[in-house]
Amino acid sequence: xxxxxxxxxxxxxxxxxxxxxxxxxxxxxxxxxxxxxxxxxxxxxxxxxxxxxxxxxxxxxxxxxxxxxxxxxxxxxxxxxxxxxx
Amino acid sequence: xxxxxxxxxxxxxxxxxxxxxxxxxxxxxxxxxxxxxxxxxxxxxxxxxxxxxxxxxxxxxxxxxxxxxxxxxxxxxxxxxxxxxxxxxxxxxxxxxxxxxxxxxxxxxxxxxxxxxxxxxxxxxxxxxxxxxxxxxxxxxxxxxxxxxxxxxxxxxxxxxxxxxxxxxxxxxxxxxxxxxxxxxxxxxxxxxxxxxxxxxxxxxxxxxxxxxxxxxxxxxxxxxxxxxxxxxxxxxxxxxxxxxxxxxxxxxxxxxxxxx
Numbered sequence: 001x002x003x004x005x006x007x008x009x010x011x012x013x014x015x016x017x018x019x020x021x022x023x024x025x026x027x028x029x030x031x032x033x034x035x036x037x038x039x040x041x042x043x044x045x046x047x048x049x050x051x052x053x054x055x056x057x058x059x060x061x062x063x064x065x066x067x068x069x070x071x072x073x074x075x076x077x078x079x080x081x082x083x084x085x086x
Numbered sequence: 087x088x089x090x091x092x093x094x095x096x097x098x099x100x101x102x103x104x105x106x107x108x109x110x111x112x113x114x115x116x117x118x119x120x121x122x123x124x125x126x127x128x129x130x131x132x133x134x135x136x137x138x139x140x141x142x143x144x145x146x147x148x149x150x151x152x153x154x155x156x157x158x159x160x161x162x163x164x165x166x167x168x169x170x171x172x173x174x175x176x177x178x179x180x181x182x183x184x185x186x187x188x189x190x191x192x193x194x195x196x197x198x199x200x201x202x203x204x205x206x207x208x209x210x211x212x213x214x215x216x217x218x219x220x221x222x223x224x225x226x227x228x229x230x231x232x233x234x235x236x237x238x239x240x241x242x243x244x245x246x247x248x249x250x251x252x253x254x255x256x257x258x259x260x261x262x263x264x265x266x267x268x269x270x271x272x273x274x275x276x277x278x279x280x281x282x283x284x285x286x287x288x289x290x291x292x293x294x295x296x297x298x299x300x301x302x303x304x305x306x307x308x309x310x311x312x313x314x315x316x317x318x319x320x321x322x323x324x325x326x327x328x329x330x331x332x333x334x335x336x337x338x339x340x341x342x343x344x345x346x347x
Contacts, residue, residue: 017124018124019124020244023240023243024240024241024244027233027237028128031124031128032124035127
């Protein structure tokens with residue numbers, strides 16, 4: 001269940017629900033997640049239609065620090081060069 | 087040209103307010119015990135909407151009935167509470183359908199459908215009322231009512247084709263139908279309301295249309311009798327269930343009658 005607020009905000013996952021069919025999913029989603037008009041648009045995606053990536057599929061990428069660029073090494077190098085010039 | 091407010095018109099509006107009030111109350115009694123969580127939320131929302139309609143109709147009864155106009159467009163909530171809760175049973179004008187306790191979820195669902203399909207026809211009759219406040223209430227109510235009907239129909243679409251569920255629902259319909267017909271029993275004051283242009287036509291002129299809706303929805307030929315109407319005596323007589331219901335509704339209020347809510 002995804003909600004979008006008014007304006008340029010993107011759709012965000014807001015929760016999930018059980019419903020016997022698409023029509024009831026819409027009806028029940030409104031009263032379960034939009035009771036106070038928490039968004040002005042709504043997407044419902046049936047669980048069966050989700051393409052799921054498991055933790056095992058993702059985990060090899062958890063050990064690649066070289067892909068984390070926080071700019072610190074470049075900043076350090078530039079600092080060093082500046083100090084040399086002076 | 088404003089409609090002159092008369093006791094007869096008051097009775098007419100009060101009957102609708104009382105039906106909405108008790109129907110809302112009965113729906114909200116499913117909070118926490120509806121068949122599943124999502125339905126719990128949806129059904130109590132619908133009950134809350136009906137209570138809101140009742141409040142707006144009670145506000146009309148109070149506001150229009152105030153010859154000084156001191157109530158103004160916004161009527162004090164305490165005044166609404168006083169009309170809504172502080173009347174002896176003989177002054178209520180509710181129909182028997184909304185007074186009876188539901189026996190199970192099938193009864194609650196079928197009553198929800200029966201009531202809301204009739205309610206739509208009732209709002210339509212006053213949608214162009216010469217009583218402007220009533221016509222405005224009808225427009226506001228319909229914004230919520232289509233959702234109520236969609237909810238009831240959505241569940242019945244799924245459940246009716248199932249042999250077991252279908253049988254349970256048809257059995258609930260057989261129990262409820264004789265009482266439900268009493269919704270159309272003419273309220274005292276209806277003739278005067280028609281004459282004044284408060285409503286377009288007698289509510290029971292819509293009964294054949296409603297019966298067609300029931301026939302299409304449940305795929306059976308409803309058996310009609312006029313027992314409900316004769317028992318209700320134009321809604322001047324309360325059913326055996328009313329006192330229990332009212333005492334439950336007033337349980338918290340009665341804890342401290344002097345408290346201000």
